[in-house]
Amino acid sequence: MSGTKIFISAGEHDLSDNIIHLVLAKTTGAPDNVKGISLFIVPKFLINADGSLGARNAVKCGSIEHKMGIHANATCVMNYDGATGYMLGEENKGLRAMFIMMNAARLGVGVQGLAQGEVAYQNAVTYARDRIQGRALTGPANPEAKADPIIVHADVRRMLMDGRAFNEGARALILWGALQVDLSHKAATPEERQLADDLISLLTPVIKGYCTDKGYDVATASQQVYGGHGYIREWGMEQFVRDARIAQIYEGTNGIQAMDLVGRKLAMNGGRGLRAYLALVGEALADAAPDTRLAPMASALQRGFADLQAATMWLMQNAMAKPDNAGAGATAYMHLMGIVALGHMWLLMAKAAQDALDGGAADTEFYTAKLVTARYFAERFMPDTASLRARLEAGSEALMALPAEAF
Template identity: 50%
Template sequence: MQVYEAPIRDMRFVLEELHTDDGFGDLEGFEDFDEDMRSAILEEANKLCRDVLLPLNWPGDQQGCRIENGVVRTPDGFPEAYKAFCEAGWAGLVVDQKWGGQGAPHSLAKMVEEMSCSTNLSFGLYPGLTGGAMVALEAYGSNDLKNLYLPKMANGEWSGTMCLTESHCGTDLGMLRTKAVPQDDGSYLVTGNKIFISAGDHDLADNIVHLVLARLPDAPAGVKGISLFLVPKYLPKDDGTLGDRNGAGPTAIEHKMGLKASATCQMSFENSKGWLVGEPNRGLEAMFAMMNTERVAVGIQGLGVGEIAYQSAVYYAKDRLQGRSLSGVKNPSGPADPIIVHPDVRRMLMTMRAYNEGCRALSAWVSRALDAEHAAKEPEARARAKDFVALMTPVVKALFTDLGHESAHLAVQVYGGHGYIQESGVEQFARDARIAMIYEGTNGIQALDLVGRKLPDRMGRNLRSFFHPVSQFIEDNGADANIGKMVGALQQSFGALQLATGHIAQKGMKDPEEAAAAATDYLRLLGFVAMGYCFAKAAKVAHAKLAEGTGEADFYKAKLVTAQFFFDRLLPPATAQFMAIRSGKASMMDMPAEAF
């Protein structure tokens, strides 16, 4: 059974209590979003996601999308839900007010994203892709394009996509073949074929704005010859109303493992009229403004699936009677005890809970930095926030989706045989979560980005944005009577991370394959140390609140138990990954290719 209630209390905890000392200071421009407003937004978002989106999740998976007369039709109820979503202003929650959005901080909007990803991940992709397209358009589009397109995208009337992948190239975009021919009126005719285009076509919005990577006739080879173009499904007239159908449309819907209610399309562009976004041959620069936004969003997808998987597993574990507790009967009036009494079931539930709380705490820190990049009062704070976001973007994308996928499979395991049956609803979580580890750059690519680009950048400057606060926290709290043991465990893992960083820097300079061989283990180690730092801080806050006697004792006690489980059970294996990093590349690279 798919069960969900937004974890609003924990969301408020990471927003209002955990990161008050992050060093970014007060942020400008968010004065309207005080504590009362944030709480109201979270409550209303929960109602929409729980009462409107969740009931469509399993039926939408069963029905899927279809093409009728060249138009993709989404599952029953999706158009009505999208209309309600947009009319309530959710499509423009984080969009600048000058384009008609709400101007909310990312730190708040990411919590709302988590809710929609929990309750209906397929649905969430439609407005999510639009938000990413708006980021690229706002940063690189001409004033005419921004004035025409952004207001209608902000209110959800028009949606957006990103069109990168072709059948012969995915990550290696330098191989793409789509062409763009300049016209006398300043537009371009775009021709080519794309695959795996999320929300490539649908019946939710009146128009779809495609951001398409293509080559100009005189473009140099490789990635230095890629440009970005805005290609709408319908050509707008001067007054903003829709005109003729453009030469852009779906040729097929991909048959996928999961996310069946999300229209993943094969797209054809035949002399489609479009407009250049940014500078010629610098399309990747513009596209990565969107990609980085999407990578953080994909990480939130992993967290969202992990949360509903956990809640659904808890519901079942409390209800399912099977066996007796090893410590004595807990349900004497029934034929058996609920399976939540069994240690191995508790192990799985606590693992999911700790993953979710750790990822939520880290996402709140990263999203605070997303806001601080532009809204911090001090230039030094803005620069440090930018460095932190650069470092943590691949970690959020890869680690959160890895853990969300693991949580989905743990939920199936808690349900046992019933979890393997479609009607339980939890096997959908496992199928839906799997793609998040692949799209927007596979998790292996994220790890390579981390060790190959983010670590050596400016002699390790990005790392300082993380290492300095963690080191300072350990120094300040190592002797704390309440959390000293947790801080000691954090210090041990942080030491392993420092040694791993030095090892990769030394070996990688001589042999890039050495760094690449360690990349995935290093990303996981960095991510778990970051979560450990968040848990130790959370434990410190919880002890202080309990000492004050300010109420909500059960919440803070549960926070302490979860933190202790993380340090006891989850952090030690991650720390041990330093041994794998130190082992080098030989055992994975020495096997001749023909021997596989």
Template identity: 55%
Template sequence: MPYQPPVRDYAFILRDLLKLERYANLPAFADASMDTVDQILDEAAKFTSEVLAPLNSVGDKEGCHWSADNTVTTPKGFKEAYRQLVDGGWPGLGSDPAYGGQGLPHVVNLAFSEMSSAANMAFSMYPGLTHGAYSAIHAAGTQEQKDLYLPKLASFQWGGTMNLTEPQCGTDLGLLRTKAVPQADGTYRISGQKIWISSGEHDLTENIVHLVLARIEGAPAGTRGISLFIVPKFIPDKDGNPGERNAVKCLGLEEKMGIHGNATCVISHEEATGWLIGEENRGLSIMFIMMNEARLGVGMQGIAQAEAAYQAAAAFAKDRLQGRSLTGPKNPDGPADPIIVHPDVRRMLMDAKAIIEGGRAFLFWTALHGDLAEASPDEAVRQKGHDYMALMTPVLKGFLTDRGFNVCSDAMQVHGGSGFTEHFPVSQYLRDCRIALIYEGTNGIQALDLVGRKLAAEGGRGVMGFFAEIDAFVTAHEGDEAIKPFTEGLAKAKAELQEATMWLMQNGLANPDNAGAASTDYLHLFGLTALAYMWSMMAVTASAKIAAGSHDPLYAEKLAVGRYYMARVLPETSGRLAKLKTGAETLMALPAESF
């Protein structure tokens, strides 16, 4: 069965759970009525399932092709699909109306982004990187830079990239060697090589705007001396159109495990002309605008690939006949029962639904807080939004990609030997999804960021606010017997997360290795607790709808999957807490030469 976007689930989250229309009085939400959102979801589902999904296997099998003239050809059908993407007006959903966008809340655009990624992850990365470049220039560019670049990026007439990694440095960007030499006309000459540049060269747009980290001559060593530059493939002429070819070359493409339809390039800057964005030596803070947006996008990719893989596995499980049910035949007229009758197959499918639907709610809930951080007139709401966006970003990226990959692996397991072949789609979902655990900061780095920076930010205001919010929710609903399995499970998980947080505060400073050793378990404990909160809120929402007389089966399904999550997934929190409290002693005991 080909991928079908879960439109009803998006509508449930936006309408019923987040109650998007209650923000209609805010200018940023004025055009986001649920009637409008429903139309967007329906049209997005048609475009992604009918145009992008059929190209997913094509891109995987054909890949991109590099030529000796340093150009790259994308897979068959990608250019035509990209043109339909642009003509359909999809690029500008969440962009600033001042630069040609539609100005809708990002939480609405997130639904389209997930559909696109689930339908064709490699294709969706081209517009995804472009929107990241748009966001960085929108936040830190001069008015002249905004006027020149943003309309072209918002419309996807031009593409965008971020050029960070070099052969000798990835996570540790303080080691970068790309240099920038100031010129008399205010430009810079950029020289250096960048690797693993997604969408770095392609034939989908008339120009590509590279955002490049480089060190100006004489700048301080380390990350304090990094600046950010706009380096376009073609230098815009006086009318703002692509003019002279810049000294930027794609030297080749990486041979990868997955996402073959996206061009992952080695980019050489050979005294290319660049323009500084923001202040000198402040480039990393600006680039983090793009990186943080990308990290949320990568978390979304984990859910998107999991959704596509789950759909394939569920369809296979209902069709594949093997063995008989332990409680008696369920398909007595056939030679065997469909494998969905077997408890262990059900376990894998229920794990998938619990993680996907809970993770999707977590993503959308966080994105709404991000929208309110910019749009709310209430300073406390804005502050909470900024706190939550900072705190939740590493959790969303790390937890949802780890769990999304597990879902893809289980989907292959449901398929049995068929899943290990290329005749079924799950092998591609597994291969494509694997990079999400690595790029935009490995999941280990996300865990270190969470325990080393985000917990202590603003005196711990974000995490303490999250704890207080959960406590208030539990108190408000603890008398509801129908919700008791949710409130009890959530309260226990929150207590364990709080205990882990206090342990880190007491033991992480005394020995930083303790914080490092605990970080991944802490991130997963946080993610499990966050999804317990999401499932608890969804249970309250679904129960209220049923009590009001709704016969929509979705609400009963939400309660069933939520109870499964609380009973069979959430208990993992206790093991995570026990592991992290052992500290670093056993982990660091062996000397390096023993490995």
């Protein structure tokens, strides 16, 4: 096997005895398109018959990229110079095989978005409690000191609550997604396995795209909580921002995730996954309806759910004949579905918290904070579904109108 691959994460290192590269390549005479791609295993060291490490394979790191962030991960240019590779799966069916790994990796990158948001938020909370600056609008909260801690300021709270509401919602969504992966393999019946597979296929681009876009937003908002110190390297916040940025780009950019959602996943198997997902959200709304204390969360989700259904209908009616309408609205649609997905999780969490409090659970602070954060999500995140829907329904005309030279 010969050729070059760029941007290979951890393409070379000495953290393990061997490195196993999965490489997409074409066999001699294969069709010159995606239907001619096969998947190969290419080890750094060949393996002897007895399982021990053998000769060095002809795959070498040519150089290491200088990057904006994730400096602990060597991003390599790999040169294959007559290297030995072993075909994995069937010839010319490599892309399909690769997607098994890619889908898992996309979920992993979604976790990375959440993780960057979470670590940045935790640091911001500590800083906001410590940093003394200005007075609370309602009068001194800390009269003995010259100023109040900045956590008293509503605008600082806004940044912290945005982080908290996203992080806890995304954590629930990602765990729900992991459960679907398990169920798709291990559920008792083929129907249950199929349902779980349909749900996670639909939601994978949302978990990757929405959670990394928002994780980055939370990282920058948390940096903002530090004021000027957020910009100074020794405080560590600028690193979270730099590190969070890649998650929006690799494993398929978020624009590609949005196109995957709108162009492939919605219509997959005649829309079976989408129908199952909408039914699930509908069920959660019906379950919550009898408890009027959940009404702020339920009614906000109901409106977002209606926006999602209307946006889906608009796509079905307007994107077939004019594909640019799908491309122009894809990111808005992915975010709309992301907000509804987190809203769904928040309604489930709010119901569980309310049930726990009604049942006399000891940890009242924890459950009360869940209910407050659920309400914040309903008030501050859910309304965005209306503007995302409006953006989608604006279509592609103005967006596509200018000739390339006009830019």
